[in-house]
Amino acid sequence: MTSTSAAGVGHPKKTLDSLTLRYLVLIGLILIASVGFSMANDNFYSLTNIGILLRSIAVLFLLAMGMTFIMLTGGIDLSVGSNVAFAGGVGVITLTATGSAFLGFGAAIVAGMLIGAVNGFFIGRLKLSAFMVTLATYALARGLALVIYDANSINVSNTTFLWLGGVSWGNMPVVIPFIALVFAGLSVLLYKTTFGRDVYAAGSNFNTAFVLGRRPERTLVWIYVLSGALAGLSAIITVGRVSSGQPWAGLFLEFDAITAVILGGTSLFGGRGKLLGTILGVLLYGIIINGLVLTGTNPYLQSLIKGAILLGVVLLDNYTQRGKAA
């Protein structure tokens, strides 16, 4: 018996549709923003600019995908921006010391995962607040980065190390197909494996997941490690893009990642959202920021506009989801 009873089923299928609707609206906004900016600036639609745009938001794609996993569990990771600087520092120092790009890659990713493991241990195992723990590691990782670099940037010339973040095939930066691969891999992880189902379960109701024998505390540890690993990858790309390791790399990226995830329709309260939404959120957000730069908007206004976007989206979500809470 799978018939709908006349009463009792209040809003059939509503949320499924509302996520799809959300994605359609985002695609529409992306088109509108592109057309708008291309009218304001002829360079906007040039292949060169699209390459520049995608390269500039490459790191944001990675961090926002990690943030999606975390926000699906109802958590938050404020440490990712600082972690990019820290992991980059460890990678660059290892590269300089050993001369091996691959050891450098490995070191950067392991360093990123280490910060993630610290977050995961305190949040998943000791059940501390994700906001407080990652606020602490946000400062801690930045501090470590400044110590490692001694507050100076380090130039990198190893072409293998710079390949991922710096090389383009024609107008296409190699990092873009790489990100598509990561997206595909993370999609399989989130939608096709038991780990992915456990991420949704932990964010929907931690207690239920626990009594059903799902070990949600373990799931939490792993998603922060995943977020840290993506910060490590981001560090490699960041170093490649500017050919140097910077102690202030990744500043405010956690803000951009959180905004893009929220823009993509992932719920702040966990259990609801998809990676596709995050991709669309990053694209729209990136186009707006890139467009503002190209149209010569006062750069001091950028932060103000970013803040306004976040506030607007949160307000909108609150308004549109109010009716569904009953």
Next chain:
Amino acid sequence: MSNRIDMKGIGKSFFATRALDNVDFTCVSGEVHALVGLNGAGKSTLMKVLGGIYQADEGIIEVNGQQVQIGVPADAGKVGISMIHQELSLINELTVAGNIFLGRELKRGRTPFLDKREMARQVKEQLDRFGLALNPNRPVRELNSGEKQIVEIIRALMSNSWLIVMDEPTSALSEEDKERLFEFIRRMKVEGIAIIYISHHMPEIFGIAEQVTVMRDGVIVLSERTGETSEAQVIQSMTGEELEHFVKPHKEISGDPLLSVQGLSKPGVYENVSLDVRPGEIVVMTGLRGCGAPELAKAIFGLDGDYGGTISYRGKALKPGRGPAAAVRDGMGLVTENRDKNGILPPLSVRDNIALPYLEKAVHHGVIDASHIDKVVSKAISDTSTKTSSPDQEIRFLSGGNKQKICFSRWLDPDLELLILLEPTRGIDVHAKADIYRIIEDMAQRGVGILILSYEIDEVVMLGDRVLTMYHGRRVSEYAYPDFEKDQMLADMAGAGQPH
């Protein structure tokens, strides 16, 4: 002072669903009007219209013959209507008087300072008027759920409400608290208060209500004085059909115990309790709230390791507090007593809710086989006759009975050996109850050992192959089917002849 409220021709639709259709409902002061119906019949929608949470599409509301507009919840308060919610809305850190005067505190003269003494005095006066013993200066966090409910009602009365809506008020109360609540309701009637009482419990309805109204599929199917109808008639109107009587099938139980608990003790909670569950056997623990049985069940499931004694399962002693993951791996399942707190995953679909404990078994080459899951889920939905528009439906939109069926259908896995059920039919209607009983009996027939905690005596005798009564953490007596004596069981549960 006599008041009345009339809802006339109320209609309300959600998208294509007609939730209320031409509903007339009247309530007069000095009476209890019981509102009953299966989950999803429209009771809550009607009360939300009355409380200003929903707007009716058609119809009017009149108070003492004057039409009123109830557009927002505050409007309901202005005309004297208060809703007492199941999830209580008190602030734990404030005192009883502080909660009652929240938002309209009394000040000392024209100073900004609170006049706590005067507020406490006024609250005391009200409590005395209804013969309630409660200290206005106690912090609410120290009160039990029955006392909290009383505070909510007093708050409503002191803000000049004359109509109180109570939704399943006894669902979390002990027997003692229930009696106190009924006495309070009788006193309110004398004082001219009108009460709308939503409940599934026939004895309560026929014990305190003057009028009973039954809703089904958004319309009123019966509205009668309680003296002029019967329990059978009310139940039949609710379901629209003769209720299929659940009859316990015959079965032979033999073999070694699947679960064997020896001398289990936790100071102040339970003491020296032993019990066995054999494959296919239904063992019911019962007692009053606070008898220690739920804590015992949680220890068996590995949620609590702080006990003395031993728990053996399949002939081996279990490690105390090994956690639910180990329990599930060993073929145990648990249905908790509080669906919303730790039973369901609200934003997720019916499919995800059902499949969660089963996922590992559907993994091929590291990824989940979606068609395998779909098969398991649709079988679970049909085996439990769960009503859902599709497996993609979010579980939070289902009625309580259907949510509960989903909590059961997770454990239909053939590898399950022991199922622990805490209050398996709490807060669900008679129709869903019959389905739940059938599901439990089917599982037992398949050879699953079942340990149930239930506080409802009729359910206890209907389901049990063996019944254990508990009082203050001690096992009092054991009964084997069919030699159940309800009166003796109730006496055992209440501690008759037991030292205190």
